Structures are given as structure tokens and as C-alpha cells.
Amino acid sequence: MDWKCQIESIGAKLPEKKISTIELVAKLNIPCIKKFGLLTGIKERKVCSAGEDSFSLATDAVNDCLSFSKYRAEDIDMIINCSITKYKGGLSHHFEPTFAALIKNAIGAKNAVTFDISNACAGMMTGVYLAENFIRQGMIKTCLIVSGEYISSISDHALRNIRTSLSKELSSLTLGDCGAAAILERSENNNGLIVSGFTTLSKYSGLCTARQNRKTPGGFMKAKAKKIHQAAISESIPIVHNALKKSGLSFNQISWLIPHQTSRSSIVSGANFYVEHFGQKPKQVLINLKDTGNTASTTHFLALYKYLNEKRFRDGDNIMLLCFASGLIIGVVIFKMNEIVCRYGNKN
């Protein structure tokens, strides 16, 4: 039997500590970077303090998610951890056992099968793709997708190395820390996940790379931001087109387009390109950068979480999650908002 799948609950955890863009760019003595905040739309980002790391953000996000859910930890059949950074105990990168297994132990999800995936900023969306498939096949009923990103450490390396406004490490300054979690469940009605489609255009895999430092804690990232943005927008057209066709929706029937949150200028120019191509526009394009920055694999679920809590979504809204990640991964998930809005206090 082919089951349906829907997002049941979402949780998030942001660190308390903030760093404003003004504070950050003041550390660089480059005049044209002063407009960085204006271009990116990022006023501040949240960063981990002592005692916080990828693991603590992930587990806190899961506990938050469970507080909105009808499920208890022991009801979870599968846990997929999707974070890029796997820092536990400061900037110690953890390999084995998997983060998912550690989260399972921490929350007491004794019946869950666990594994980690890593797919750059498309991590959580890849998790949705896999979970949907397992649920539709009837293999599991519930899946917890989680990610904890302690990724702001990359900006420390960037601050030491940026010499000009053309530096490949400039995009590291957009990053902020966050944990996010979502429970996907088996559904018997058609409200929920409609379509998910992903592709990796590996021709562009060298445009954004990040790896471990050899001699200093943490890692660093180098990106040809303009090139990757241009490639992502132009190459995503067939994928978006395909997803719309499969879902039976037109572009103007999308109530909320939620793209990967990189910078305001790239989201706006990307949305304009779509409008030009499709001849239609979605009702709203969600930009959630101002207080949190780019939170890597968690951006979509952090945006959903924030807008659910602000009661901005309505039952029946068509949501399109659009992810771009280094690889180059382009992915689309379309779903219909359903009773989840009530769980976040929206009575309408």
C-alpha cells in the first residue's frame, strides 16, 4: 500500500548569544564591506557560547519539537541526523557512533533506527526525501529529522583571512548557529507532502567547498558565491517546473515560496528570475535572515518554525521549499499546510 506522509511538528533551538553584522565587519578593515548587512539582509546572527555545540542544539531542537508533537520519544521509528557540523564538546568533530544514535540515547527514543546523512545545506531536505519514501512504503510510521549546526566557527577563519571584498570566504560571514527538528508521520489523507524532487548537478561541485582546518579548531569554507547563485537559479527551472507539474499546481498557486536563506539580494533576484520565467509569481516569498543569518541545513525548518509560531500560515496554504546547496544540489518539496497550524496556536 502506498501511504501518504505529512510534517507533524517542527522544533528549533537558537543560541542566546548574538553577533551583529556591524560588529563582525568592523573586525575587517575593508571599506566596501560596510554595506554587507544591507546586501545580505542580515542584521545579526546567533552563535554558540561555551557549553553549546551541534549536539546540544540538535537535542534541544528535538525536545522542542516533541513538545509540539502528539508523539513521545519512544514512538519514533527512525531518526535521521542531517547536520554538516558534528561538533560535540566544543569544536571536536564527532564521527562514531553516529550523531543520530547519540540523539536517540539522549531523548530516549528506544525503538528508533538511526543514521546520519550529510548533504551540505540540503541535509534536512534530503532527510525529508528519504523519510517520505520510507513512510510511503509502509516501512515506518514516524521519522524524526534533525540537524544541529554550530557553523559560525567558520567565520572566525574568514575574519583572519579576508583581505578584499572579493574574498571567497566572504559568504562565511553570513552563517549563524541553529538546531532544527521535524517529525514526519504517516497520513491517511491527501493533505501533507505532495511532491519532492532532487538532483545533484555535480558539474558545479567545486563552487563551494568546506573542510576541516589542519592546525586550528573548526573548519573553513570557500565559495564562488555569485557563480553558484547564478547556476542554482538558472538550473533550478526544470526541477521547479517538474515539481509543479507533478503536484498539479501552477506557480501562482504557491502560497509561500521558502528558498534556502543565503542573502536578501540573491533571494530577491532569484524570485525575479522565476517571475520572468514562469510569468507568474508566488503569493509570498519568505525571507528569514534578519535575526539569524544563514543557518545552513536548518534554514527551511527554522523559517517554517518561526512563521508557524507567528501564526502566519493558514490551513491549506501550498508551501514550496526550495533548496540550493553545494554539490550543486537543487531540491524542491511541495506540501499543503494542514492541522499542524493548530498545534502552534493558530485557530484560523
Next chain:
Amino acid sequence: MGTKIEMVSVAEPWFNFLPRNSIELTARVARKCINEARINVNDLGLLINTGIYRYKNFGEPAIAALIQKKIGANTNNDTESNRPGKTFSFDLNNGGCGWLTGIQILQELMISKKINYGMVVTGDAEPFYGLSENFNFKTAAAAIILSRSKDSEGFTQFKTYSYPDHPEELTSSINYNYQRQKSKRKNILYVRQKDTYPDLCAMYACESLNSFMDESGLKIKDIDLIIPSQSPDGWIRKVKKIIGSNDKFIEYQKNGKKMLHTAGPAFALKQVWSDNRFKSSKHIIFLTVGSGINVSVAHYFNQN
């Protein structure tokens, strides 16, 4: 309908002093696997990398994306038909069970008819040469290609059993080694394995195998081959002792002190694939163990 193995390939560095780059080695074995399977690389719908210890500990992009580029599998959208590129790739980590978990994901996507062919690659190497402690894993890589079978041949059932009381038996992490002298400060990979780990793996593998047999209605005497993980050292000997079917377990002959990690079961499979024992066997069990402790079991059926 099942998911059958088209080809399995394995690789080790040509010279011990040369390639310690897990990405290059994994790409080499992936190319070899495609050539040996005689399939069109653009038919691959999914590429999963399950290696854990990667060259320079790359965080992004996924190693699978880099390998996809190196083997040339749908690196771009199909511009003629204006269709999206057909290959999706990502990395998966589930310790010593990752390779089998990757195969299970391929199976699920094949059943749902999302893909026709998929490949799981895996490769481990010291991330930074010489910057590790107790890294006893051999530099090795493996690839397996699966396709959708029209009959009952192929993988029929997968099951993972967790024993979460022992997360400390095998741990690994990169920690910053702070030294007074700045030039000596480095990130070091530490692998810590307790002496009791092989015993626990053997005990839980037997328990899991028995549960799997009960659930699937199979009996140990019906099984022709058991393809196990090749690490930790000594666990196969212990599990053979408990189960008592020595000839069914495939153990890859070790060359040196280092163990095969995520590629271990693929090396064992390659051994019986090459000498035709795999194809002449009817019921085959894949039995993997990994940190956590996790045990994954799968049944493969051959229509002789």
C-alpha cells in the same frame, strides 16, 4: 520484485606510500564498477557514499557529489529535453552498518520506482596523513551497483537492531591538540575501541541473527553464505564459535595489522563474487556490526 546486485568492485591504494586520498580511491573503484557492470553511467539514479573517514574531512559538498562528477554521471541538467539531471547523491554515515543501510535506501527507492539503478560507494582513509591516534583502519574503497529485478531475485528483507547501552565501545572524533608551542598545535583524529567491543559485537550479532531468522521464517541450515563486516578484529571468529557454522562465514584475508572498516562486507562479497560462490548460493545473509552498537542484517535470494 527485488533489488539485485549487478556488480561489486573493491580497491586498495596501488602503492602504500602514495594515494591516501579517500575521494580519489573511491572514484577509481566507482569507475571500475561501472565498467565491469557494463551499464551507462547516466542510468544511475542515486549515488550514496557511506565512507566515514574522508580526505581532509570535507564537510561540503557531499563526497558523493565529488565522486558523481569524477565518474561523469548526469553532471548537468538534460538541456535537450529540458529535464532535470537524473542523478541525486549524498553521504550517509552509519558506522560499520552504513554500507548495508545505503543498499536498503536504494532498495526502497527502487521499489517505489523512483530509480532503476543505484550505486553505493564507500572509502575510508586517514583524513590528514599522520594526524591520528589508534586509526587501525585500512585505506580501502568499494562500490556496488544495484538494479531493479523483475522477479523475486535480490534483497528481500533488511533489519537493523540497536543496542544503545554501549555507545562508548567504539568512538572516534577529531580533537584540537593544544600545545604550548604554536607550530605543534594540530587537529588529531582519535579512535578509541574498548577490548570488550568484539565480544559484544559477536554476542549481539548472534542475538540479532536469531531474531532475523525467526522473523523471516528462515533457518540457519538454509543459509549458504554469511557476508559479515570485517571489523572489529576477532569478532567473526567469536560469532562463528557461537553459531557454529564456520564454512558459511566469509572472512577476507587480512594483509597486515589494519582492518577494513566500512568497505569490509564489500571485500568479503567480492571474494565470493569472483569465485562464483555467490551466484551458486541460494540464500545469503549480510551481517554488519557498527558502533552504537548497531547490527544490520539483510537476506539476499538467488534464483539459481
